[in-house]
Amino acid sequence: MKPWIKRSLFGFAGAAIVAGSLGGCAAHRWGGGDPAEFRAKMVERIGGKLDLDTVQKQKLATLADKLGAQRAAMRDxxxxxxxxxxxxxxxxxxxxxxxxxxxxxxxKTAAVRTGSPDIIVAAADFFDNLNPAQQAKVREFMQRGGRRWRS
Known part of the structure; x- marks a missing residue:
């Protein structure tokens, strides 16, 4: 298989997993309610776990909005x-x-390709503005496979 096809398929699969996870969590946790309300609750929850300041919360909210837009683009x-x-x-x-x-x-691949640069920029902007202790918490969370935060 050609490398660009593999990359496209892996990108599509990765975006689908992220979008599906967000959608599944939204439907399960809050009864499939308003996606904006779900994102606001997640930003507050993550912000509390990472001790984010106002600017960092805004950057996280921007990332969440970009992921929501990508999910909608994939769905549509x-x-x-x-x-x-x-x-x-x-x-x-x-x-x-x-x-x-x-x-x-x-x-679906075109939708991922179109939205990915914005998500990458938003993710980098958020992560790069965390202090080293916050970055370590994010890495630890990712190493556990996204399972729940521990206080």
Whole structure:
């Protein structure tokens, strides 16, 4: 497989996992309520765990907004009906609709490619403005695979 195809597929998979995780948490924790309310609660919770100041919280909120926009772009890529409906339609006939599958992957990949630079900049802006102790807490959280923060 060509390297750019692998990178695109890994990027797509990574973004889908992040978007799905955020969406799953939002639906599970707060009954699928307002995404902006969910992001605000997460910013406050993470801000409390990391002892963020006001500027750092603003940078985290910007990152959360960019991730939410990326999730919406992924969900909306490919038109109406949502990803689940699009995926189910691929298997509706006697054979897998390969051209529609390729088109769906291309649309989702394009959405990731378009939104990724903004997310990278926002993530770097947030992380680079943390002090070393806060950065260590973020690294520790990531090493545990994203499991809950410990006080």
């Amino acid at each position: 890529a490919g038109g109406a009906g949502g990803t689940r409906t699009q995926f189910q339609s691929l298997f509706a006939g006697n054979k897998l609709d390969q051209s529609a599958a390729s088109k769906m992957v291309d649309e």
